[in-house]
Amino acid sequence: MSDRKILTDYVYKIVASLVQSGVQDVVISPGSRSTPLAYGFASTEALNVYRQVDERSAAFFALGIAKAKGQPVVLLCTSGTAAANYYPAIVEAKYARVPLIVITADRPHELREVGAPQAINQIRLYGEQVKWSAEFPIPDEAKQTLPFIERHIARGVNIAMTAPMGPVHLNVPFREPLLIDFQQTLPEATFQKSYIGMCLPSEEAVNSFTSIINETQKGFVIIGELSLGTDVHYLWSFIRKLKWPVLVESLSNMRSSIPEDCMPYIISTYDALLRGDTFKEKVITETVIRFGAQPVSKFLTIFLTNNIPKNYIVIDEDPMFRDSTTVATHSIQATVGEWLSDLPIECNITQEQYLNSWRTGEDIAVQHISEYVNHHSDEGAMVRQLLELLPEGSDLFVSSSMPIRDIDTFLTPTKKDIQIFANRGANGIDGVMSTALGFSMARKNRDMYLLIGDLAFLHDVNALIATRYQDCKITVIVMNNDGGGIFSYLSQSTVEEYYEDLFGTPTALQFKDVANMYDMEYIEIKNNKELSTLFDHQQVNPLRLIEIFTDRKENVLAHRTLWQQINSEIEA
Structure with missing residues (x-):
């Protein structure tokens, strides 16, 4: 068998195995050593192939697609530092629990550590930032090679998709020549399908959980950013039965499209409310139940650590449950599901009175936030106005730093369908625009808006290269306050x-x-007046950049005035 035939069979076995495992999307950063696989992916009609020449941007672009679909996305690059540029997005994928199949092409073994060009040590390059790492064999005629590859691909996709989801790394070496024969059909699979198990709580966990709920007189629920693919209908059903205050972070996407009968329990302004001493004393709790990640709010974190609940129950699909506050008392390893609807929950009058305390504070805060745009023109007012103007059925991707905090402050409960997304795995400001572009490619039925600061925009301006290779549609809204606005709220600002x-x-x-x-x-x-006319006309150009100029000092003063007004009324 010729070397070219061996290489062709090897490449298409990888491609076929990925398709068989449910992969639909591939992001390629062009390079020489990855040529065989690039050809294989590009010539396969069953795959959506995207291109981005900047590897750091490409990795975040793939992250965005995977985040939008909740499905594994393949990322392919050549050898050397190209692979190293994937690292930031892989870190984000790990902590955000996003499934990526990272394939790095490599030099053959005889060209490693001998001074060959574009050759670095790629074995376990990403260390503990991936769930699994494997090196593939050089293409050869051994009868075990192709069956091994097929099953290793299945293993890799399984691991990426098993809760908690995350990235895996496959290192694939090639010798020259790197050309293959294009094939119209993929080889038949010998490994048919993997079935991933459900993550359900034990009977003991359910009984303990139910007992704590029924014995609680003052308790609330926290819902942070939820795992990909979470069916929130089960959470709404749980909230209806529980009738507790539910502190919903904007990234939970449970502040919008709220069912009418659940609206009384939704608390969105907890960050502002928990700045006031009187309110904090009123809402000290004995039980907290948390779904998803810990919310952005610093003041919620401070409240929980200063008033440690008797019971703090974390529902998490990972046995390494997230607990940055170190106050958790119980962990239930489970995904959100039908089991929540079946809990025999009882309600008590004391809990109703506790809910009223939160409800009163929420109503006061929402009223002040609604009137905010009438008195201010800072970033907060712009964000509030933007949220009111966004069309029904919009996606808003939000950068870390001040944008996500402003969304969390100014997005109050609404029946409008607006969904909020962000990179909050590692909370970085790198790769935000690339992720948003990738996200938009997977949800073309919805309009995509990106809210980002000027420094985060500069960090990832190369993301826009992707628009030269794919038909993208996005409105980028840059809050330009000429610098790092978040630091104006931190202790560093007190040292001139x-x-x-x-x-x-x-x-x-x-x-x-x-x-x-x-x-x-x-x-x-x-x-504000210029912003109010933003959606008066239909968008013609699919790519739009809106630059909003604000002042950092004015932003801080206006925000603090809002928080003071809310808490002054509650004190009174």
Whole structure:
């Protein structure tokens, strides 16, 4: 058998095995050593193939697709530092629990550690940031090679998709020549299918959970960012039966499209409310139940650590349950499911009175937030107005730092269908635009908006290269306060010396020329009135860059005024 035939069979066995395992999407960063697999993916009609020449951006682009679909996405690059540039997105995928199949092409063994070009040590390159790592054999005629590859692909996809989901790494070495014969049909699979088990609580866990609920007189639920694919209908059913206050983070996507009968239990303004001493004393709790990740709110974290509940129950599909506050008393390893609807829950009058305390605070805070845009023109007012203007059925991807905090503050319960997403696995500001672009490719039936700060935009401006290779549609909204706005709220701002050099870091950059470079419609906004007309006309250009200019000092003053007004009324 010729070397070319061996290589062709090897490549298409990898491709066929990925398709058999349910992979639909592949993101390729072009390079030489990955040529055989790039050809294999590009020539397979069953796959959606995307291109991005910047590997760091490509990895976040793939992350966005996987995050949107809740399905594994393949990421392919050549050898050397190309593979190293995937690292930030792999870290995010691990902590955000997103399934990625990272394939790095490699030099053959005889070219490693001998000074060959574009050859680095790629074995276990990503260390503990991936759930599993494997090195594939060099293509050869051994009869065990192709069956081994087929089953190793199944193992890799299984591991990526098993709760908690996450990235896996496959290192695939190739010798030259790197050309294959294109095939119209994929080879027949000898391994048919893997069935991933459900993660359900034990009978003992359910009984203990039910007993704690029924004995609780003051308790609330926290819902943070939920695992990919979570069916929130089970949570709504649980909330109806429980009738407790439910503190919902914006990333839970349970502040929008709220069922009418669940609306009385939804608390969205807890970050503002828990800044006031009187309110905190009123709502000290004995039991907390948390689904999903710990919310963004610093003041919720402080409240829980200063007033440790008797019972803090974490529902998590991972036995390594998340508990950054170190106050958890119980962990139930389970995914959200029908078991929540079947719990024999009883309600008591004391719990109803406790709910009223939260309800009163929520109503006061929502009223102040609703009136906020009438008195302010800072970033918070712009965000609140934007949330009111976004069309029904929109997706809003949000950068870390101030944008996600403003969304958490100013998104109050609504029946409108607006869904919020972010990279909160590692909370970085790198790769945000790339992730949003990838996310938008997987949800073309919804309009995509990205809310991002000027520094995060600069971090990932190469993301826009992807728009030259794929038909993308996105509105990028840059909050340009000329620097790192988040630090204005932190203790660093109290030390004037070196503050601007080390934390404010102004660049004096504006982004109209970036919009021109990528043929984007550009809109400059300096006040609320200009923002209010943003959606008066139908969007013609699928790519739009909206730059909103704000002042960091004004932002801080306006935010603190809002929090003070809310808590002053509650105190009174």
